[in-house]
Amino acid sequence: xxxxxxxxxxxxxxxxxxxxxxxxxxxxxxxxxxxxxxxxxxxxxxxxxxxxxxxxxxxxxxxxxxxxxxxxxxxxxxxxxxxxxxxxxxxxxxxxxxxxxxxxxxxxxxxxxxxxxxxxxxxxxxxxxxxxxxxxxxxxxxxxxxxxxxxxxxxxxxxxxxxxxxxxxxxxxxxxxxxxxxxxxxxxxxxxxxxxxxxxxxxxxxxxxxxxxxxxxxxxxxxxxxxxxxxxxxxxxxxxxxxxxxxxxxxxxxxxxxxxxxxxxxxxxxxxxxxxxxxxxxxxxxxxxxxxxxxxxxxxxxxxxxxxxxxxxxxxxxxxxxxxxxxxxxxxxxxxxxxxxxxxxxxxxxxxxxxxxxxxxxxxxxxxxxxxxxxxxxxxxxxxxxxxxxxxxxxxxxxxxxxxxxxxxxxxxxxxxxxxxxxxxxxxx
Amino acid sequence: xxxxxxxxxxxxxxxxxxxxxxxxxxxxxxxxxxxxxxxxxxxxxxxxxxxxxxxxxxxxxxxxxxxxxxxxxxxxxxxxxxxxxxxxxxxxxxxxxxxxxxxxxxxxxxxxxxxxxxxxxxxxxxxxxxxxxxxxxxxxxxxxxxxxxxxxxxxxxxxxxxxxxxxxxxxxxxxxxxxxxxxxxxxxxxxxxxxxxxxxxxxxxxxxxxxxxxxxxxxxxxxxxxxxxxxxx
Numbered sequence: 003x004x005x006x007x008x009x010x011x012x013x014x015x016x017x018x019x020x021x022x023x024x025x026x027x028x029x030x031x032x033x034x035x036x037x038x039x040x041x042x043x044x045x046x047x048x049x050x051x052x053x054x055x056x057x058x059x060x061x062x063x064x065x066x067x068x069x070x071x072x073x074x075x076x077x078x079x080x081x082x083x084x085x086x087x088x089x090x091x092x093x094x095x096x097x098x099x100x101x102x103x104x105x106x107x108x109x110x111x112x113x114x115x116x117x118x119x120x121x122x123x124x125x126x127x128x129x130x131x132x133x134x135x136x137x138x139x140x141x142x143x144x145x146x147x148x149x150x151x152x153x154x155x156x157x158x159x160x161x162x163x164x165x166x167x168x169x170x171x172x173x174x175x176x177x178x179x180x181x182x183x184x185x186x187x188x189x190x191x192x193x194x195x196x197x198x199x200x201x202x203x204x205x206x207x208x209x210x211x212x213x214x215x216x217x218x219x220x221x222x223x224x225x226x227x228x229x230x231x232x233x234x235x236x237x238x239x240x241x242x243x244x245x246x247x248x249x250x251x252x253x254x255x256x257x258x259x260x261x262x263x264x265x266x267x268x269x270x271x272x273x274x275x276x277x278x279x280x281x282x283x284x285x286x287x288x289x290x291x292x293x294x295x296x297x298x299x300x301x302x303x304x305x306x307x308x309x310x311x312x313x314x315x316x317x318x319x320x321x322x323x324x325x326x327x328x329x330x331x332x333x334x335x336x337x338x339x340x341x342x343x344x345x346x347x348x349x350x351x352x353x354x355x356x357x358x359x360x361x362x363x364x365x366x367x368x369x370x371x372x373x374x375x376x377x378x379x380x381x382x383x384x385x386x387x388x389x390x391x392x393x394x395x396x397x398x399x400x401x402x403x404x405x406x407x408x409x410x411x412x413x414x415x416x417x418x419x420x421x422x423x424x425x426x427x428x429x430x431x
Numbered sequence: 432x433x434x435x436x437x438x439x440x441x442x443x444x445x446x447x448x449x450x451x452x453x454x455x456x457x458x459x460x461x462x463x464x465x466x467x468x469x470x471x472x473x474x475x476x477x478x479x480x481x482x483x484x485x486x487x488x489x490x491x492x493x494x495x496x497x498x499x500x501x502x503x504x505x506x507x508x509x510x511x512x513x514x515x516x517x518x519x520x521x522x523x524x525x526x527x528x529x530x531x532x533x534x535x536x537x538x539x540x541x542x543x544x545x546x547x548x549x550x551x552x553x554x555x556x557x558x559x560x561x562x563x564x565x566x567x568x569x570x571x572x573x574x575x576x577x578x579x580x581x582x583x584x585x586x587x588x589x590x591x592x593x594x595x596x597x598x599x600x601x602x603x604x605x606x607x608x609x610x611x612x613x614x615x616x617x618x619x620x621x622x623x624x625x626x627x628x629x630x631x632x633x634x635x636x637x638x639x640x641x642x643x644x645x646x647x648x649x650x651x652x653x654x655x656x657x658x659x660x661x662x663x664x
Contacts, residue, residue: 257579263663310581319575319578370568
């Protein structure tokens, strides 16, 4: 088995002690001991309240810190399992805790691979991964991720959150519409901190030869979702509620997020090109709960700064953009650079073409891939500003209608991407 | 008298015939070596092109920015360029060996010197080419980082890096070729030192405000103005 090569003897011993389970929840331990303890309590309460009769295990992936030993120290038995005691409905089964210890904090990819290997060995039917960074983790969240898999036989469960109307604009303007057009699957939160999956999908993903890839190391969740879509697994999304997160971010964050998400999506498109390049695909996605929920508290934004960043980026990066973009697309970018800030607008057709040119150039390796992804960030700022100006007074429904229009534009121009994607492949072969 | 002249002419004629008889086979050997070299060079060219095609060197060259330099210089793709270089180097070596087979004393010395100089020339060209790739890659990385950080003059930063890498590569190439070694080292030290000193003075005196802001940003005391973009995810 693939996992024999990387699971430690200690972890294997713990897993053998557990036997088979119905449910598995994986979590990376947090450097904050109190936070880790709270997360573990939330997970246990999930089993206690919602899965009383099921055999369950928590897999804790620990990166050299000893914070996870504290919660288990008080447990009865051998230290890897704990019988729950509560006045509320109590689990009838033992909830096991298994700890995978690493010398250094493992990357998200290594952590996920360990969790998948544990799920495969324990023959878990329903699994979920939760992030230690989430501050609003509740038993309901975990139950919402596990129930569609365990009860409704779904294979992949993506989360949906309540968001501020101007939060998640990269997902709204690029990641969601592009992944929907290319892979034909309407999963809104492809890049999330929590998600659920079946044991079947875990086994398939575990046996894929991708775990050495850098993109898997940093953000494995989108690849897992796209693998599920490409292999005709059943996918759904479930509404979890509000997620506490800063609504604004620094410039350095944005570049790093671009590397992790846009670079990752382009890589997924390349590694899964057989799933979309020659045939259109459409996969139905069931949504549990509301499709979206937006809030509109006042948000302090420096629009002038965003505009300046776009304009200087598009001007200064002209030599790079001329290599990456089609001449018509580049001419379009140059024309909107000349617009006034107050009248600024980034047409959706131009944005879609820009993104598709970047994706094709990524595939053909026109310039260093890392440089290429970074070069898209200033243009995204233009789209952000355009969105902010257009939707300062829009309602949730109006914003959704515009997003739907953008998705349709991405789908309409997909033949253009296919043509550009294939063009150079034929020449070089 | 007449007899002596005739004997001398006969001697000269015989010597010429003898020289021709000695020299013609060498010319023939030279021609055979050159033709053989041409065949070997052609074979190596096609083998190397096939092997380089399999290794995906053109794609790597595109990503590293080397292809852009080649296009600017109106040169073909990396695989074609390398296979052509192999052809010409191989054939040139065979031509030199062929000429040395003629056995002309003065020419042999020159050929020997040229053969000794060839590796240095090749290494020098390689250094220059790698320098061009590094300059292109690093200047682009600096340009992107500066643009995304909102730096006021990203192109100046990018061009400065390109300039420094080019100066370094040219100095190394000239040193490798042994061209005015002492002068090159001295010139490089002066130019590089002056450039760094100039930048330090300009930054410290002329850009006190910029220096303060940069240090604040570096030390994490940046003003909150930059944190005014919506969270992308």
